[in-house]
Amino acid sequence: MIRIGEVAKRAGVSSEVLRAWERRYDVLHPERTEGGFRLYGDADVARIRRMRALIDEGMSAAEAARVVRGAPAAAAERPLPLELAETLERALLGLDATTAHDAIDALLGAVSVETFLRDAALPILHRIGDRWAAGEITVAHEHFVTSLVRGRLIGLARGWDRGSGRHALLACAPGELHDMGLIAFGLALARGGWRILYLGQNTPLDALASVAHNERIDLVVVSSVDPARFTAAAAELRTVGRHLGLALGGAGATAELAKKVHARLLPDDPIAAARELAG
């Protein structure tokens, strides 16, 4: 718990503004010391940053406050409606696009995007992938599911390049086609205030550096589920890592390789990885 001056410094606003926001809008409720000094926690700092980002985008302070107030900072995240998730999984396996879309709509209405991704979409994709590997379902099912879910995730990504936060470039390693985790990571990161430039599957790394430079990228994130894809591209990764912020993600990322190419290692879970960077 920190006092107002320190918060102001960290969030990049004056302490007068913090007091004004608290007085005028209903966004901040810091605790108090016995003597009456405000004490802010991490969640407060996050809200303040969010306010600032929204205002930088052109929103009025009152409006930004309304938005921030409306999105209770994960304070009381509802649990995932399991029935809906099961409906979704059944619909996907039954090649029933309409029911699947309706279930996704309902899920997104019930819980946050992060929860949807972490507790529904990604586990379902994982299970379906496993069942495909085990020969329990056909490749047709796997393809149908991937295409439908990817479409929805990319739909959620609308606007993730906007804002004033740090700028991340996301790409799958060369040869890597699994991009769901990376998209989910991008969605979670965007909700943490980052701006996303998404290049997707199977991205050759030779073009990254110039793009990253032109677009003023703060962090390049490369993902792969297969360690071999990383090792095959180790030389190029090292080049990127020397000149830019670099992070490796996905099941194929190892601490050893990350160290070798001067990269940060991200946790397997995309949502946790995003939270780690945004926090």
Added chain:
Amino acid sequence: MIRIGEVAKRAGVSSEVLRAWERRYDVLHPERTEGGFRLYGDADVARIRRMRALIDEGMSAAEAARVVRGAPAAAAERPLPLELAETLERALLGLDATTAHDAIDALLGAVSVETFLRDAALPILHRIGDRWAAGEITVAHEHFVTSLVRGRLIGLARGWDRGSGRHALLACAPGELHDMGLIAFGLALARGGWRILYLGQNTPLDALASVAHNERIDLVVVSSVDPARFTAAAAELRTVGRHLGLALGGAGATAELAKKVHARLLPDDPIAAARELAG
């Protein structure tokens, strides 16, 4: 929700004009703050952009307002607003997702999905593909564009599995990753009354038959831009063609091969192909 000045900046019109349009035509109904300030949402910005696009094309403000208000006054298919298409292409090449999305919104507001696909999306993808092949742009651009446009197309595909028409299964040949044409074809076919089951990129053919049977598929469409992908899978294609309706599409499809596997040959242009089947 943003205020009038910000809207004006984003949509490229003066705030006076926005107020005048609201007063004179019945196009805009922004909410108000307690103090009486207008608050606009994203949908409003899109409408304003569309108004502007229509006016730039030569329409009178009143007429543009009627169009935007949703009165389908002129049922005749309008030609594609070239400026918007150019804006879209520039935005895609500039890695500017927000502008690209806005341009797509405006285009879809101005013309039918078929026209958008045939005269804007597919030509742009084609040109960008050519420029990539020629080394004029990096692979990063090509990936960015593909990912963004595929997301929008799949978004348009919502509901294409519904209805009571004939049922088509769409898949790219094994190894084939170019699926934009196939998606565009599916969209056009769906608007012709067909129901679509979409499996997407790189679909092994061995699973098609059982799925097609279970889902009561009337026609299987396999697409590839590379003839080699078809010849490599000729045996399996023949099996499919013997038991089911089969059609081959994409630049890789040849009359010779189609005949050999008992398949129908579709025209190169996805929209023309769909029209041929639906007609």
Added chain:
DNA sequence: ACAGACTTGTCAAGAGTATGTCCTGAGTCT
């Protein structure tokens, strides 16, 4: 071709709103 009517973007004036900053004197923390 031309007067008259309509269309439409722009401007103005005066009042009100929104919001970051400043001020003051007293109190708190280390």
Added chain:
DNA sequence: AGACTCAGGACATACTCTTGACAAGTCTGT
């Protein structure tokens, strides 16, 4: 003791509001 914080009123500045008017352009009928 010195640095920081409190409340909350008061400003200054930048926007926005409404109403009404105006000028340039377009259309109409004669």
